[in-house]
Amino acid sequence: MQEMPRVVRLGAVVVLGLVMGGITSVLQKYLNFPWLSLVNAATPWLAPAFTVGALQRRVGGAALAGLAVCVFELVGYYLTSAARGYFSAGGHGILLFWTGCAVVGGPIFGAAGWLWLQDRVRGLVASVLAASFLAEAVVTYGWRLHYTSSAILFAGLGIAAAALLGLRGRQYVPLCRWLLLTFPAGAVAELLLGFVYARSF
Numbered sequence: 001m002q003e004m005p006r007v008v009r010l011g012a013v014v015v016l017g018l019v020m021g022g023i024t025s026v027l028q029k030y031l032n033f034p035w036l037s038l039v040n041a042a043t044p045w046l047a048p049a050f051t052v053g054a055l056q057r058r059v060g061g062a063a064l065a066g067l068a069v070c071v072f073e074l075v076g077y078y079l080t081s082a083a084r085g086y087f088s089a090g091g092h093g094i095l096l097f098w099t100g101c102a103v104v105g106g107p108i109f110g111a112a113g114w115l116w117l118q119d120r121v122r123g124l125v126a127s128v129l130a131a132s133f134l135a136e137a138v139v140t141y142g143w144r145l146h147y148t149s150s151a152i153l154f155a156g157l158g159i160a161a162a163a164l165l166g167l168r169g170r171q172y173v174p175l176c177r178w179l180l181l182t183f184p185a186g187a188v189a190e191l192l193l194g195f196v197y198a199r200s201f
Contacts, residue, residue, distance in 0.1 A: 131185070
């Protein structure tokens with residue numbers, strides 16, 4: 001397979017980040033639940049890091065690209081919000097929260113995307129994105145917020161992610177095994193995110 005030019009890979013990081021951030025800002029005004037949860041949650045916001053990570057040449061570059069796309073999502077979000085005359089009620093606290101998510105989650109999801117495309121550690125990296133959606137469904141929307149429709153939506157997205165990512169190399173069996181580890185890890189991460197988020201305002 002022909003290697004993607006560096007300028008294309010860099011452009012994908014910038015454009016995808018800015019577009020996703022801008023779309024998030026706009027859709028927050030127009031969507032209702034359960035769809036509104038897609039633009040107010042961590043996993044959909046981190047999913048582009050997985051995508052751009054898969055485009056990179058090396059795992060280190062993938063981790064850096066994951067961080068960068070999340071930062072550009074923030075830039076796109078706040079530029080679009082400012083253009084619309086809207087500013088987050090959370091102020092600096094909520095900005096620091098999402099910056100922290102970018103710093104921690106961006107490199108992890110970026111590296112996972114690269115490892116998945118390279119077919120490394122069969123099943124593990126395919127389970128990361130699925131486990132994140134499932135953990136957000138159970139912990140955040142099911143247990144903490146009691147938003148049943150959003151919990152069902154995110155559970156469906158988790159199952160769909162497992163089905164699609166596991167299709168590469170037919171790695172469904174190891175994926176399910178790794179979910180026994182990655183789902184609890186995701187659940188702990190969601191509990192920590194909820195704790196930090198509650199103190200960001």
